[in-house]
Amino acid sequence: MTTTYPFEHLRAKPHELELFKKVLPNIAKEMPEFFRSMEVANTSIEQKNMFGNPLGIRQDLGFENILKVLLIACFNDGILTQGDTALKAIDIFRALTLKWYAFGNKLGSCLYFGYFAYSRHPNALAFFSDHLKQSEFLAGGIKSRLNDPDIAQLLAPTYSKAWYKTSTGLGDKLHPLLLSDADVTKTSLPRPGYQVHFRNSNQFDLRAPMFIEMDQVEDYAQRRGVSVQEAKKILSPLLF
Numbered sequence: 488m489t490t491t492y493p494f495e496h497l498r499a500k501p502h503e504l505e506l507f508k509k510v511l512p513n514i515a516k517e518m519p520e521f522f523r524s525m526e527v528a529n530t531s532i533e534q535k536n537m538f539g540n541p542l543g544i545r546q547d548l549g550f551e552n553i554l555k556v557l558l559i560a561c562f563n564d565g566i567l568t569q570g571d572t573a574l575k576a577i578d579i580f581r582a583l584t585l586k587w588y589a590f591g592n593k594l595g596s597c598l599y600f601g602y603f604a605y606s607r608h609p610n611a612l613a614f615f616s617d618h619l620k621q622s623e624f625l626a627g628g629i630k631s632r633l634n635d636p637d638i639a640q641l642l643a644p645t646y647s648k649a650w651y652k653t654s655t656g657l658g659d660k661l662h663p664l665l666l667s668d669a670d671v672t673k674t675s676l677p678r679p680g681y682q683v684h685f686r687n688s689n690q691f692d693l694r695a696p697m698f699i700e701m702d703q704v705e706d707y708a709q710r711r712g713v714s715v716q717e718a719k720k721i722l723s724p725l726l727f
Contacts, residue, residue: 492594492598492691492692493694494692494694495594497588497694499589503586503589503641504590507590509637510564510632510635510638511641513560513564514561517560518583520549521584522592524550525550525595525597527550528599529595530595532599532602550599555622557580558576558618558622561579561580561583564632565633566579566633568623568630569624569628576615579633580604584596585693601691601692601693602689605684605697606684606685606689646694647659649661649703650704650705652704656668664694664695666692666695669686670686670687671684672684678700679700680698681699681704
């Protein structure tokens with residue numbers, strides 16, 4: 488049986504591809520190679536060794552190289568600026584990947600970015616931290632363009648800062664996102680919240696954040712004693 492991913496049927500509006508190319512020209516130029524390298528990388532991790540573990544990603548697949556090039560493109564197009572954090576950069580790449588997929592590109596590429604950004608999050612943070620420092624001089628003190636109307640429309644938020652906790656997981660109050668307890672790890676000080684990793688289901692949902700702050704979560708289950716599925720029915724007017 489073919490696995491269906493939560494964002495798989497997401498499609499962009501007809502005019503958005505041309506808008507993307509117009510307002511983010513440097514990024515649009517690099518996205519095809521970015522997706523090509525991730526498709527190859529995803530095929531590699533799908534192959535298992537005799538112990539059932541991924542065979543790993545060879546450096547010569549080009550994923551890290553194109554990631555560096557795309558990082559520079561993000562500075563040139565003004566959606567990354569000097570002082571931006573690795574967390575912000577990863578989230579921007581997540582949004583770009585999801586949008587480019589919605590233009591009709593390959594699912595496997597998205598799945599590899601999900602693996603890299605969620606399941607291998609410490610590695611992703613280290614990579615972006617290192618290369619942001621090397622590339623941020625390209626910002627030249629320019630102001631971020633993330634809030635420009637056209638870009639804000641293209642990269643509209645896919646998750647909110649209002650979540651509810653049930654007996655079996657977390658749900659977004661404003662978007663159709665449901666995360667099981669097995670796909671998140673609860674953290675304490677210095678940053679209380681939930682690290683999203685999808686390591687149990689491998690259902691990498693690129694609409695979801697990589698971290699949910701504790702103060703963004705209302706314990707709905709404690710007050711009502713319901714599961715995620717029951718909470719979804721009760722809160723369906725907010726979700727859909």
